[in-house]
Amino acid sequence: MTQTIVQFLPDQAATERLGELLATVLTRGDFVGLEGELGAGKTCVTRGILRALTGGTARVTSPTYTLLNEYDGPDHMPVVVHADLYRLHDEDDLESTGYWDAVADADLLIVEWIDQVTAAWPETGWRIQLQHVEAGRSVTVSWVGEGAPERTKALSGLLEEG
Numbered sequence: 001m002t003q004t005i006v007q008f009l010p011d012q013a014a015t016e017r018l019g020e021l022l023a024t025v026l027t028r029g030d031f032v033g034l035e036g037e038l039g040a041g042k043t044c045v046t047r048g049i050l051r052a053l054t055g056g057t058a059r060v061t062s063p064t065y066t067l068l069n070e071y072d073g074p075d076h077m078p079v080v081v082h083a084d085l086y087r088l089h090d091e092d093d094l095e096s097t098g099y100w101d102a103v104a105d106a107d108l109l110i111v112e113w114i115d116q117v118t119a120a121w122p123e124t125g126w127r128i129q130l131q132h133v134e135a136g137r138s139v140t141v142s143w144v145g146e147g148a149p150e151r152t153k154a155l156s157g158l159l160e161e162g
């Protein structure tokens with residue numbers, strides 16, 4: 001029973017593909033927390049998720065200065081919010097920037113630099129950790145909270161198929 005998925009991503013296309021596959025197992029209300037140093041591939045994963053959900057129409061960049069961007073998602077999750085906590089430091093910053101109000105209506109919330117402000121974690125969610133490995137990246141995918149075996153099973157099957 002695989003609950004933590006580890007995979008090598010040889011190039012940018014593989015990182016985006018991981019996001020596309022993850023998108024197929026997401027359900028309304030899901031949270032995706034992305035961790036990894038500068039340039040680790042967090043936005044590429046987000047781009048893959050949004051490509052799968054919007055049919056490739058969304059242009060996705062890191063909302064480093066704007067804190068978050070909102071996208072029109074599919075019918076089963078119409079409001080997709082992509083946030084970037086790089087410039088935030090603690091729980092108080094979540095209040096003062098209006099983060100909680102801004103994400104309240106999200107049907108899918110994707111957050112880069114979640115490790116920067118761990119107070120932004122809900123009770124359950126996808127934890128995506130990216131690391132530089134040689135010329136590529138390594139990704140570790142896990143589900144935080146109850147139900148991890150059920151939530152990770154389908155994705156691990158999809159990744160095995162390639």
Ligand SMILES: Nc1ncnc2c1ncn2[C@@H]1O[C@H](COP(=O)(O)OP(=O)(O)OP(=O)(O)O)[C@@H](O)[C@H]1O
Nearest residue numbers: 009010011012015038039040041042043044136137
């Ligand atoms: N698997 C990979 N192998 C090699 N390069 C990759 C891979 N995945 C992504 N990249 C490259 O890494 C660079 C940074 O990607 P990306 O912008 O997604 O990182 P990020 O984690 O969002 O960075 P930031 O912390 O600045 O927001 C891009 O130029 C992309 O081409």
Ligand SMILES: [Mg+2]
Nearest residue numbers: 042043062112
């Ligand atoms: Mg980014």
